[in-house]
Amino acid sequence: MNLDRSQGYGASGSDHGLTLDDFGRVVKRYWWVILLVVVVATAAAFVFSAAQPVRYKADARLLYVAAFTDSTQLGLEVSGVNVTITNPDVQASAAARFGRPLPKAADYTISAAPVAVTAEGELTAPLTLTRMVAVTAESDNAALAAELANAYAVTFVSYRTEAARANARAEIKAIRAQLAAFEQPQAQTSAGVDYLTSVYVTLTQQLAQLELAAVKGNGGYILQAEAVPPAEPFSPRPVRSAILGFGVGLFVAIILVFLLYRYGARVDGEREVVSLLRLPILGRLSRSRDERAQTGRLVSLAAPTGNAAEAYRRLRAGLSAVLVSDDVKTLLFASARDGEGTSAALANVAVALARTGRRVVVIDADLRSPSLHRHFDLPNDEGVTSIVTGRMSVSTALHPVDVALDRESASGPVGAATEDPVAILNVLTSGPSVLDPGELVAGQAMGDLVAEASGSADLVLIDSPGLLDAADASALASVVDGLIFIVDTRATSRPALRECREYLDLVPCRQLGVVIMQESRRYSRRGRRRANQVPAVATETSESAATTVSVSPGA
Numbered sequence: 001m002n003l004d005r006s007q008g009y010g011a012s013g014s015d016h017g018l019t020l021d022d023f024g025r026v027v028k029r030y031w032w033v034i035l036l037v038v039v040v041a042t043a044a045a046f047v048f049s050a051a052q053p054v055r056y057k058a059d060a061r062l063l064y065v066a067a068f069t070d071s072t073q074l075g076l077e078v079s080g081v082n083v084t085i086t087n088p089d090v091q092a093s094a095a096a097r098f099g100r101p102l103p104k105a106a107d108y109t110i111s112a113a114p115v116a117v118t119a120e121g122e123l124t125a126p127l128t129l130t131r132m133v134a135v136t137a138e139s140d141n142a143a144l145a146a147e148l149a150n151a152y153a154v155t156f157v158s159y160r161t162e163a164a165r166a167n168a169r170a171e172i173k174a175i176r177a178q179l180a181a182f183e184q185p186q187a188q189t190s191a192g193v194d195y196l197t198s199v200y201v202t203l204t205q206q207l208a209q210l211e212l213a214a215v216k217g218n219g220g221y222i223l224q225a226e227a228v229p230p231a232e233p234f235s236p237r238p239v240r241s242a243i244l245g246f247g248v249g250l251f252v253a254i255i256l257v258f259l260l261y262r263y264g265a266r267v268d269g270e271r272e273v274v275s276l277l278r279l280p281i282l283g284r285l286s287r288s289r290d291e292r293a294q295t296g297r298l299v300s301l302a303a304p305t306g307n308a309a310e311a312y313r314r315l316r317a318g319l320s321a322v323l324v325s326d327d328v329k330t331l332l333f334a335s336a337r338d339g340e341g342t343s344a345a346l347a348n349v350a351v352a353l354a355r356t357g358r359r360v361v362v363i364d365a366d367l368r369s370p371s372l373h374r375h376f377d378l379p380n381d382e383g384v385t386s387i388v389t390g391r392m393s394v395s396t397a398l399h400p401v402d403v404a405l406d407r408e409s410a411s412g413p414v415g416a417a418t419e420d421p422v423a424i425l426n427v428l429t430s431g432p433s434v435l436d437p438g439e440l441v442a443g444q445a446m447g448d449l450v451a452e453a454s455g456s457a458d459l460v461l462i463d464s465p466g467l468l469d470a471a472d473a474s475a476l477a478s479v480v481d482g483l484i485f486i487v488d489t490r491a492t493s494r495p496a497l498r499e500c501r502e503y504l505d506l507v508p509c510r511q512l513g514v515v516i517m518q519e520s521r522r523y524s525r526r527g528r529r530r531a532n533q534v535p536a537v538a539t540e541t542s543e544s545a546a547t548t549v550s551v552s553p554g555a
Contacts, residue, residue, distance in 0.1 A: 045245025160219025
């Protein structure tokens with residue numbers, strides 16, 4: 001089999017692209033965040049809108065009736081209405097036409113903008129082609145808004161009319177001066193009679209048109225429709241604001257939860273474990289909180305027929321196939337941090353493997369916080385440290401543990417089954433504590449210890465500290481054939497697994513796969529078992545698991 005079994009399981013890199021399943025899992029995990037943000041945003045928008053003062057809007061329509069040469073000229077003309085209507089002279093005239101003092105500037109607003117409408121009032125042409133201008137007034141009173149819009153619209157028309165007539169009167173005065181010049185003798189002799197006659201006639205016609213414009217000119221605008229008091233306010237609209245707040249809140253919530261997913265520390269189940277570590281799953285185990293608090297009691301020994309032991313038999317079956325194909329004899333069990341159940345998993349797997357007739361040796365190389373001696377209820381006065389320091393040999397330090405043989409699996413494919421009805425599981429505890437365990441583990445003596453132990457066993461299982469807690473696991477990886485990584489999805493984190501992947505890329509041994517540790521299933525008050533996220537196995541100790549562990553005396 002290929003030496004690198006880490007490729008092709010779940011992702012091509014340490015992160016995988018977000019799929020529809022990922023989206024569903026993220027939403028399911030953070031549904032409360034989405035709900036909270038959406039509710040808060042919707043309620044805030046509703047309350048904020050409802051708290052705003054009531055505002056009414058009314059508009060009077062002006063129609064531009066003067067001739068224009070192109071659409072650009074028309075657009076500039078109608079767009080300039082807003083500038084003119086805010087002219088101080090126009091405002092003063094509007095105040096006079098209003099008949100009473102105008103409200104304070106903070107109590108109302110007036111504006112003008114071009115609109116494009118048909119006779120039915122529907123929006124049609126682009127604004128650059130419209131002849132219609134709306135003079136809009138906003139106020140907290142409907143009648144006042146209509147009065148203000150009409151006053152400013154009429155004032156604007158009058159202002160433009162008066163300005164047009166004043167321009168006409170000024171041009172009339174200039175043309176009359178030109179006509180008077182024709183009566184001078186020098187004007188009659190300086191040009192031909194025909195030319196003078198033509199110019200005189202043209203000026204006379206212009207004078208007649210200007211005299212008419214000075215009396216009846218309209219400035220290009222007429223009042224098309226007067227403003228009427230609106231039936232209901234245009235602001236606030238709490239329901240519309242709430243709908244808008246709901247949409248904005250939903251968008252913000254989705255962005256927020258995916259930021260939490262991307263940069264958060266919590267691991268999103270076994271799929272992400274596979275993606276981050278790039279290792280296949282060898283098995284899934286569940287641990288109840290009660291079992292975590294029980295030391296010196298292995299479920300594989302205390303309840304060999306229970307669900308917990310069955311979980312390790314399933315893991316044994318998957319592991320056996322890997323061991324045969326990869327020709328692995330020494331296995332290192334490691335995790336990201338201490339406390340993820342590495343020692344308990346190793347001890348139970350060792351029992352399950354020994355029941356198939358394999359000769360199994362367990363070595364507690366976690367010299368910093370050893371626990372295997374408690375799981376097997378063994379003394380720890382002699383062990384690994386004693387052997388490495390030369391005080392005793394491997395054969396004398398091993399503790400044999402009696403394990404009932406599993407007849408159905410006694411002819412396992414790895415190692416020869418023992419003829420004795422009891423297969424011996426040998427445990428090498430950590431031994432007395434030392435001042436510098438890291439140097440002890442990394443020394444040549446540890447490699448010799450593993451080699452000697454593997455010479456008389458079918459399988460050697462080695463416990464180690466957390467990969468991120470100490471360099472011991474990396475040092476041990478150089479003297480073993482394969483590594484099994486234990487991951488407790490509730491105890492580890494996404495950054496921790498990323499960092500572990502970097503360390504695993506440097507170890508020389510085969511990386512066989514990962515074992516997922518999850519919370520066990522629990523029974524509800526009605527007696528029905530609630531399904532776990534991964535319904536693979538359960539490792540809780542059953543009520544009948546009161547059997548005493550049978551341990552042979554130390555050698």
